[in-house]
Amino acid sequence: MTSRKDELDEKPIEVIPLPTTDGRLIVIAIDHSEHADTTIQFALDGFINPNTDKVMLLNVRPSLQNHLYLELGYHHTPHISPENIQKLVQYEGKRSVELLNKKAALFLEKNIKIGAYSLVGDARYALEEKINELHPSCVLVGSRGLGVIQSTILGSVSKYLLHHLNYPVTLVPPKPKSN
Amino acid sequence: MVSDFTAKRIVLIPVDGSKNSSHAIDCATKSLLSPEGDLLVLLHARAMSTFTATLAMKNDEFSKAEYQRSTVLLESLAEILKSNGYHVKAISTVGDARGVIDDQLELLQPDLVVVASHGKGALEKVFAGSVSEHVVRHSNVPVIVIPFN
Numbered sequence: 229m230t231s232r233k234d235e236l237d238e239k240p241i242e243v244i245p246l247p248t249t250d251g252r253l254i255v256i257a258i259d260h261s262e263h264a265d266t267t268i269q270f271a272l273d274g275f276i277n278p279n280t281d282k283v284m285l286l287n288v289r290p291s292l293q294n295h296l297y298l299e300l301g302y303h304h305t306p307h308i309s310p311e312n313i314q315k316l317v318q319y320e321g322k323r324s325v326e327l328l329n330k331k332a333a334l335f336l337e338k339n340i341k342i343g344a345y346s347l348v349g350d351a352r353y354a355l356e357e358k359i360n361e362l363h364p365s366c367v368l369v370g371s372r373g374l375g376v377i378q379s380t381i382l383g384s385v386s387k388y389l390l391h392h393l394n395y396p397v398t399l400v401p402p403k404p405k406s407n
Numbered sequence: 408m409v410s411d412f413t414a415k416r417i418v419l420i421p422v423d424g425s426k427n428s429s430h431a432i433d434c435a436t437k438s439l440l441s442p443e444g445d446l447l448v449l450l451h452a453r454a455m456s457t458f459t460a461t462l463a464m465k466n467d468e469f470s471k472a473e474y475q476r477s478t479v480l481l482e483s484l485a486e487i488l489k490s491n492g493y494h495v496k497a498i499s500t501v502g503d504a505r506g507v508i509d510d511q512l513e514l515l516q517p518d519l520v521v522v523a524s525h526g527k528g529a530l531e532k533v534f535a536g537s538v539s540e541h542v543v544r545h546s547n548v549p550v551i552v553i554p555f556n
Contacts, residue, residue, distance in 0.1 A: 366439055371544075382543060395554065396439060401550075
C-alpha cells in the first residue's frame with residue numbers, strides 16, 4: 229500500500245504535543261461518529277487514572293485519493309483545479325483538527341495530560357504506524373465503525389488493529405439504543 | 408470470602424490453561440487493572456467428554472480428571488493474583504468456551520472482560536483467536552485483548 233502522504237502536503241498534524249511526563253500512555257483512536265464518544269466516555273469513566281496516565285488522541289483523515297473514491301466514487305482522479313484540491317485537503321485537515329481539539333477538551337477539563345495527532349491516509353496503516361511509534365500501554369477503539377468502511381459486526385479498522393498490533397487493544401462496544 | 412471489599416469493577420477473565428492465557432493475566436494485572444477496585448472473576452470452561460476420551464476411560468473418570476485439572480488451574484492462578492493484592496473469584500464449568508462465556512456475561516454483568524488474543528492448540532492458530540473474536544463480537548461491555556507476544 230503506497231503512501232501518498234508526500235503528494236499535496238498531506239502530512240500528519242501534531243494538534244496537541246504529548247506531555248513528556250512519565251506514566252502509562254493510553255492511545256484512543258477516534259472518528260466523527262457517536263461511537264467514538266462512547267469510547268471516550270469509557271476512558272473518562274474510570275479506565276484512565278487522571279493522576280498518572282497520559283492520553284494520545286488519534287484521528288485519521290482520508291487522503292485526497294480516499295476522499296475522491298469513497299465519497300464521490302471516482303476511480304481515477306478527475307480533473308479538479310489545484311485550488312479546489314487545496315480546498316478539499318484543507319477542509320479535511322480543519323475537520324480533523326476541530327474534532328481532536330473538541331474531544332481533547334473533555335480530558336483537559338479533568339486535568340488529564342493529553343496529546344493529539346491528525347494522521348492521513350488509510351486508517352488501518354496510519355494508526356498502526358503511529359501506535360508502533362508511541363509504544364502505549366493500551367489502545368482504545370470502538371469495536372465498530374472506525375474508519376470509512378463500516379462493517380456491521382467488527383469494524384475493519386478495529387479488526388485490523390486487533391490482528392496486527394502487539395499492544396493490548398480494548399474494544400468498546402456501542403451503547404445499545406434505548407427504546 | 409468475607410471482606411469489606413466493594414468492587415468498583417467486575418472483570419471477567421476467561422482462562423484456558425495455556426501460556427498465552429497466563430501471560431494475558433500477567434500483563435493485565437500489571438498495567439491495566441487495579442487491586443484497589445477490581446474484582447477478578449476467573450472462568451474456566453472444561454471439556455465435555457470427547458469421543459476419544461470415552462474410548463480411553465469411563466465418562467465419569469474423564470469428568471473427574473477434568474474437574475481436578477480445572478480446580479488446580481484456577482487455584483494456582485488465584486493464588487498468584489491474591490498475592491498481588493487482588494480480590495478473586497473463580498468459576499469452573501463444563502462446555503464450549505464461547506457458550507460458557509456468553510452465559511457468564513449475562514449472569515455476572517461484568518464491567519470489563521480480559522482475553523488473550525490466542526489460546527492454545529494448533530486449531531486456535533488456524534482460526535486465530537476464535538474465542539477472543541467471539542467475545543469481542545458478542546460482548547456488550549468493553550473487552551481488553553492482550554496479544555501473545
